[in-house]
Amino acid sequence: MRKPRDYDAELKALEDKARDLKARKVQQLGELVISTGADALTADELAGALIVLAETRDAGKREAWAKRGAAFFQSRARRSVPAPHRDAGGAQPQSDSAQPASGGAGAA
Structure with a gap:
C-alpha cells in the first residue's frame, strides 16, 4: 500500500521556495542598483x-x-580576477570604486 501524499506540506514547501526566490530576486536587483551607481x-x-x-x-x-x-x-567579471592576472586593467578598478562611494553618500 502506498503512503498518502501530504499535499499541505508540499504546498507549504513550494510557497517557501517561491518566497525565497522572490527575496533573492529583490536582493539581486538591489545589488544591481548599487553596483551601477543608480543608488545615487x-x-x-x-x-x-x-x-x-x-x-x-x-x-x-x-x-x-x-x-x-x-x-x-x-x-x-574581469575586475574580480585576482590582482596578479590584471596587468592592463590595474587603474580601472580604482576609478570604478569611486562611483559606489559617491553613490553611497547620495543614498545616506
Whole structure:
C-alpha cells in the first residue's frame, strides 16, 4: 500500500521556495542598483527611469542597452580576477570604486 501524499506540506514547501526566490530576486536587483551607481538617484528618479525603460519598444535602443549591460557585467567579471592576472586593467578598478562611494553618500 502506498503512503498518502501530504499535499499541505508540499504546498507549504513550494510557497517557501517561491518566497525565497522572490527575496533573492529583490536582493539581486538591489545589488544591481548599487553596483551601477543608480543608488545615487532618488527613488522617484529611479522609478521614472525604469518606467521609461520598460515602456520603450524601440528594438534598437533595447539592443544597445543590452550590449552596454553585457559590457558592464563583463568588465565586473574581469575586475574580480585576482590582482596578479590584471596587468592592463590595474587603474580601472580604482576609478570604478569611486562611483559606489559617491553613490553611497547620495543614498545616506
